[in-house]
Amino acid sequence: MPFIGVGIASLAVVICIVLLSRKAAKKHFLELVEQSKTDFPKIEEFFSSLNTLSEHYISKSDEQVFKQQWESFYTEIQKRHYPSKLPDYEKIAYFLETFLNINLEISNRNDVFLQKEMRESDSLLSNIDGKSLDEQQRKVVISDEDKTLVLAGAGSGKTLTIAAKVKYLCEVKNIAPKDILLISFTNKSAAEMTERIQNKLGIPVEATTFHKLGLDIIKNDLGYRPEVTDDLTTFVHNFFEKELLNHPDLVQSLTEYFTYYLDIPENMEDCDSLGELYEREKSADLETLKSKYDREHFIKDISSEKAKNLTTLNGERVKSIEETKIANFLFMHGVNYEYEKLYPFESDETNRKAYRPDFYLTDYDIYLEHFGISRDNKCPWLSEVEEKKYLDGINWKREFHKKNGTKLIETYSYYTKEGRLLPELEKLLQSNGVTFEPHDFTDIFETIYAKKSNKYFSEFIKLCCTFITLFKSNNFKMEQFELMKKQSAELENDFLYQRNCIFLDIARIILSEYQKYLAENKSVDFSDMINDAAAKVEAGASIPKYSYVIVDEYQDISQSRFNLLKSIVTATNAKLLCVGDDWQSIYRFAGSDISLFTDFERYLGYTNLLKIEKTYRNSQELINEASRFVTRNPLQLRKNLISGKELKYPLVFWGYDKEPYPALSQVMQRIISEFGPEKSILLLGRTNYDIEILKASGLFSVSWQNRVEKLTYLPSPKTPVAFLSVHKSKGLEADNVVLVNFKNDKLGFPNQIEDDKVLNFVLTHGENYIFAEERRLFYVAITRTKNRTFVLTDNQRPSIFFREFNESESCCFVHIRQNDDASKTHCPRCKIGELLKVEHDGKSFIGCSNYPKCRYTLNNISILSSPKQCPSCGGFLVKRKGNRGHWFIGCTNYPYCEHTEQIQKLKI
CATH class of the missing domain: 3.40.50.300 (P-loop containing nucleotide triphosphate hydrolases)
Structure with a gap:
């Protein structure tokens, strides 16, 4: 029984607790009701402020200020946990949901504003210099984000859109023309933009260039105009023509670069076939240095009349970039050689072709063969049977030299993969008693490369100028060259490391001389000037208080111009609109850096990305083809260009x-x-x-x-x-x-x-x-x-x-x-060349269209009319006569392939 008493007491306690809790809950609820009377007006103020903000385009900075203003209130409301039965709870719930998704809310309100503003501004936007803007162009005009990047397709009317933007800002938003900074990249384009806006639209906004903008900033800060030059290319040409011989180290570097490093040899192990290697090397210059040198001296030596009549002179061309480098090394080091000289001993094997080793070192009676094999003595780019033929051929050559008492030395293609072909060649020659008598670098350079007519050298000068322009645009100092060399040292390829180092040495000397030239003439170039202007703005130089900065052809932006642009936008808090097309970024030689366009937001913060995709120049069919081609590069930004024109x-x-x-x-x-x-x-x-x-x-x-x-x-x-x-x-x-x-x-x-x-x-x-x-x-x-x-x-x-x-x-x-593969008979050795009938010395045989690189031949020309592939090795099946006089079907790769068939099974 005592337990019953305890139970009743406990129940009473529980009831008291419940009653007290209900009372407390009621009190809390009443307190929340009272609190809500204070919060509701603030919530109404929130929506009123948001509605006021929505009367114009809400930029990211507007959004951030608004969020900061209401963030603490939102946190307080969250903490109060208003119950759903609270009167007008919907107001609180709506506030919480709206603020939680404020980004989406503002985006939706901006869409509403754009549609409304486009309707109200229709008459203005329908007559910009007699033309009506399409919907995408109108969005560019009316949108008012802090940072906007406009992707404009080729022929899409971007200049018209920029002119309309200026007109809208001045006539609708009442922005003073002097508060708009309009930048283009050339004097011509700036003049055309000014003509369109001032004369055709009647708005006194003058477009400028980055160069003029930078000069004006420096002039205002210093009180005088600095002397600015833009003749880097002229300087470099003049330097090479008049001063080069005073720099023997540069002459040596240039000669070595053109001799060994102009072409980067392909790694055979990256190729699926020899034919693929041949395709990759089609653009390479395979004429040897010796041939070029001898031809130039021949032209100088013969009479002027003969020189006028001279049209061609047969040159020495080798089969690959690797062989070119070997030949050039021999020539540059004074090692006399003959290329593919007929070996003086004949083979007893009647089917064996005449043997011509790659190089014969005439002063040492040494033969040099360059074998295309991997480090593990394989040829993965060949078929199994062709690999066996090639490797057997190597062994035959080695044994043939031993038999005839001639000296053979060897280099290999895997040296190229490892970037050490030339060092290995040098060690090999020296270990075999070959002495070097190097040619004079100055003589070689002047004879072959220094002529203005040498297109390769002229293009190389352009490459050097591009490098120096980009170098200066980044505001790099001379110490950067050593850092670049250290960066190159991380490469696991000595050839590429040496190539980079030689180029960097060349560029460093040219830049050093160029800087001396500028100092002696008390002038700066455009890169220096723009870098200086940016530094002055960052240091607080006085500039106009711009409200808007608009940049045309932004895909041409360089690092130095970008720094100036960013410094102005930061100093003035102006809104930035950049218009361009990364698909048309083609002025890298003048310093443009496409990543400043494609990574715009990374450099400048939140960006409103808009597009102008309707083109008024090209047909849709051309647009489709051109767009597919350029976007094979995945880093190019995507646009869906459309046209009203059709043309097959x-x-x-x-x-x-x-x-x-x-x-x-x-x-x-x-x-x-x-x-x-x-x-x-x-x-x-x-x-x-x-x-x-x-x-x-x-x-x-x-x-x-x-x-x-x-x-x-x-x-x-x-x-x-x-x-x-x-x-x-x-x-x-x-x-x-x-x-x-x-x-x-x-x-x-x-x-x-x-x-x-x-x-x-x-x-x-x-x-x-x-x-x-x-x-x-x-x-x-x-x-x-x-x-x-x-x-x-x-x-x-x-x-x-x-x-x-x-x-x-x-x-x-x-x-x-x-390239109708079905109608071709492909070469089984290189896999890409086409087998063709060849007539030579009254005889007919089959050769490869990739000759002289590929020297595959067959005597049986019947396979061209009805080629039948061997199912075992990929060779060809032909009619053959056995030792006992009977006919059968056999493989052209015999004895490497012993596949046979009865003659009845196959008709040839």
Whole structure:
């Protein structure tokens, strides 16, 4: 029974606790009701402030200030845990949800504002210089974010959009014209922008360039205008022409660079076949230094009349970049050699071809063979049977030398992979008693490379100027060269390390002399001037209190210009609008750094990314093809360009076999017959040298007007024609376009000197995608047209870009040698070459189209008419006669392959 008493007492306690809790809860609820009477007005104030903010475009800075203003109140409301039965609880819940998702709320309100403002500003936006803006252009005009990047496609009317933005700011937002800083990149584009805004729209805003802007800042700060020069290229040309011989170390570095390091040899182990290696090396210069040197001396020695008549001189060309480097090393070190000299002893094997070792060192009676094998003595790029043939061939050569008492020394392709071909060659020669008598570097350089007509050297000068421009744009100091060398030392390839070091030594000397030149003339160049201007702004120099900074062609921004731009925006708290197209970023040689565009937000903070995607120049078919091509590089920003124009086959690849002149004539006739003689034709070259193609064609006369070469198309003199390099054509358009040099060559398209990886040292983020800038340049070339772009394509050595195009409604092939694999008999050795019938000394046999690189041959020409592949090794099955006189089907790779079939099973 006592337990019952305890239970009742406990129950009473529980009841008391419950009653007290209810009382406390009621009290708390009543307190919350009272608190809500204080909070509700603040919540209404929150929404009132948000509605007021929504009367204009809410920028990220507006949003951050608003959030900071209400963050503590939001936290307090959260802590109070208002119950849902509270009167008007919906107001609290709505506030909490709105603030929690304030980013989305503001984005939605901005969308509403944009639609409303576009309706109210329709009359203004429908008549900008007589043109009406599309919806994307209108969003650019009305949006008012702190930082805005506009992706504008080729021919999308970005200049019109910028002019409309200025008009809207001045006439609708009442921004004073003097508070708008409008920047373009060239005097011409700035003048055109000013003309459009001042004369056509009646708004007194003057566009400027970065150069003028920087000069004005320095002049205002110093009280005088500094002397500014822009002749780096002229200086470098003059320096090489007049001062080079005073710098023997530079002469040596230049000669070594061109002798050994201009071409980077391919790693055979990265190739699936020999044919792939041959394709990669098609652009390489395989003429030896000895051949070039002897030819120049021959031309000097013969009479002037003979020199005029001299058209060609057979040169010594080797089979690979590796062999070129070996030959050049021998020549530079005074080691006399003969290339592929016939071995003086004949083999007893009647089927064995005449033996020609790679090199014969004439003063030492030593033979040098360069064997294409990996470190583990294999050839993974060959088929199993071809590998066995090649390795057996190596052993045969070794034994043949032993048998005849001749000395054989060897180098191997895996030396190239490991970046030590030249050091190993040097050690090998010295250990075999070969002494070096090095050629005079100055003599070699002056004889072969120093001439202005040497295109490779001229392009190399451009590469040096690009490097120095980017170096100075980054405001690097001389100490940076040693840091770059240390960075190169991390490479696990001695060849690339040495290549980088030699180039850096060359660039360092040129830059040092250039800086002396500037100091002696008491001047600065544009990079120095812009860097100085940025430093002055950061240090508090007086500049106008801009409200808006608008930059046209932003894809051309350099590091120094970016620093100046950022310093101005930071100092003035101005809103920044940058308009450009990363697909058309092609001025790296002038210092532009594409990562400042593609990584815009990383450098400048939150960014409103807008797009102008409707193009008014190209057909949709051309846009599709050009967009697909340029976005093969995954780092290019994506746009979905659209056009109201349709035209089948706007991109035409027109093939030629030897010289481009007949193809050029046919293309010009085709354009004029289809579009009329009054329509403009723009002829484009990858470099200025390509105008020589036009001059040599006999189709054009060339005259000079105002220091510019003017073309006349002789068969139709009234047809407007012009020649420009692709770089100079950017921003222009013509009715039709002809690209005249689309081949796989060091100076073809892509240009393989200007796109050198050494530039990654001076780019904010190096581009690792192969030929990234050249890809953008080709995009610019083919989109200059209103109708069609014709691309003259070398059938023998088509550009590596060509393989990315296929025939479609967008793309047409004319006289293109089709790669119809079904109709070809492929070489079983290199796997890519085509087997062809060859006539020599009255005999017929089969050879490879990749000769002399690939020397595969067969005597049985019947396989071309009905090739049957051996199922065992990939060779060919042919009719053979056995020892006992009976016929059977056997493999051309016998005795390496002993596959046979009865003659009844296969008809040949």
